[in-house]
Amino acid sequence: MSEIRYPVERLENFIHAVLAAHDVLDDHARICAVRMIEADLHGMHGHGIFRLPPYCRRIREGGYNLRPDIRAERETHVSALVDGDNGFGQVVVTFAAELAIQKARESGLAWIGIHHGNHAGAAGVYAALPLAHDMIGMYMAVANANHMPPWGGVDMLLSTNPIAYAIPAGEEPPFVLDMATTETSYGKVKVYAQEGRPMPEGWMMTKDGKPLTDASRAEEGFLLPIGGHKGYGLNMMIGALAGVLNGAAFGSDVIDFNKDFKTPTNTGQVFFAMRPDIFRDLDEFKTEMDLRIREIRNSAPMEGGGPIRIPGENLARRKEQMRRDGVPVAAPVVVQLRGLAEELDLEDKLAD
């Protein structure tokens, strides 16, 4: 077995049960379960159920506040600083997203900063939340382990700092872009390591400047930014706006959540929601989004290339397929999850 497929609801219920057994509040456990499986549905398996065992370890070592008082500070009609009070990242960002959507409904747009949050998983999952309200979403985060040096340097002061945008369309699937500002995410490197697959050149580099393709040797090297100094600049911009501006960790203050399961991470994120109709009638906007999406998709492919993809359309296809055929969980993760189920004596032991 290299992977086993389980129905969406079964995995959600499994995560819920595991977290509840760890004394996580019922509604928090439910939100975590839904957001984590959404990450799997987005194809971001490095942020999906894969993360449950390390989250449990973090709970056990006291790294989370299981009774957080998540609240908005410095609130205006169009902004707030959310104090996550060291609660689950999924719960804190969901709180911020709902607040942003509510403010955007009334005022057109809203920018919510977060501090004292935690790792929340796939950026695209959050950026996509406003889509159900016909709104545009944007999300950025200071990621939780520094695996990249500044451009031209070797001290690992930067993380993968992802940014994601979601833009509604009409009949076409929405545009959803979810990207680390590094060539790849460390989560993906971990999946490659777990699966024993070699990484393409350009993802990582050793400290003496050579390409690193063996994912199991990730510790010996560092991630590379997209577009050289440009990706480094984007990465630092996210650090400034999601980290420094919110009084959250950036640079040497970032806790490596894969090594330290105890120290609060003070994770910083930004969530932004905006109503298209403050600029253009919604239907007109969605119709032209369809037109531009089709124009690009139907344009001529390179010889031997194609099909031309729109960011998010694979996602829509993949989601549908997983809802039908089940969500794939890699074999080594299944082993860990079954171990958790045994230990906690859960009803569902994730047998095939």
Place this chain on the structure above:
Amino acid sequence: MSEIRYPVERLENFIHAVLAAHDVLDDHARICAVRMIEADLHGMHGHGIFRLPPYCRRIREGGYNLRPDIRAERETHVSALVDGDNGFGQVVVTFAAELAIQKARESGLAWIGIHHGNHAGAAGVYAALPLAHDMIGMYMAVANANHMPPWGGVDMLLSTNPIAYAIPAGEEPPFVLDMATTETSYGKVKVYAQEGRPMPEGWMMTKDGKPLTDASRAEEGFLLPIGGHKGYGLNMMIGALAGVLNGAAFGSDVIDFNKDFKTPTNTGQVFFAMRPDIFRDLDEFKTEMDLRIREIRNSAPMEGGGPIRIPGENLARRKEQMRRDGVPVAAPVVVQLRGLAEELDLEDKLAD
């Protein structure tokens, strides 16, 4: 002579005089002059005085509205759609920037969309405008000539679509990131062509997938996005938010302003300004920006690498140097400008 240096004020006055002689309103001519020389001061010479001859050609062929009624539509406390009425891009974006800064002063932040605008030059020049008000700036634009196909395609439906961010610091120069979502800008390619310099591999590709390094053959190939599909995604996001959302040109509707000097471009841009103190006390924020900037700059360089640069710090240095030693204008541009001065019988013929 490969370049001649002129004092800032002399070049500003020269642009002002040339535009005024073309029946441009006095205050519009002044704004254009200042913004264009700011582009040169930012080191973005492809968007500086270099553009004056093609702008003049555009005026003569009737491509601009020289008496535009630039106004805000669909206004809220935190947003507006600015109708540029086909006026000069520099004037329209400056109008939007001032409106955004005023709204952000009152409401914390503001997002201004622009349609019926024109090429406005260097993105970083605009993003940096809020810095004087201790605000964060962001700017994006649908650029004015499609030189890039969708990822995996060959039909040139996309432009260089730049994005720029400016973030205040305390004692350190502000963080200013100004980047095309392509590996390079077409403006830079034109400068290389003008100077007869070969381009690095990776900037452009021929239609059959080979590297293109001869800038004078730019017409035979296309620009490449940063980070492959990621840069393509960012580029399309900008197209959607600066173009489609504002009812401005994107995709096949983009006019190539280097070939067509007559058709209104309906250029779309986004200008965003935000007060840091809606999230954190300003002094605290600026002090920590200094700390993070220094931490990164002083980190260990790669062997044979370094110094480690902060986006914007070169800019600050370069600006100061040009204010002292003059702004360099490439020899072929000087020839064109002197031609204009002769033709218009200006007082300053730009003699050495």
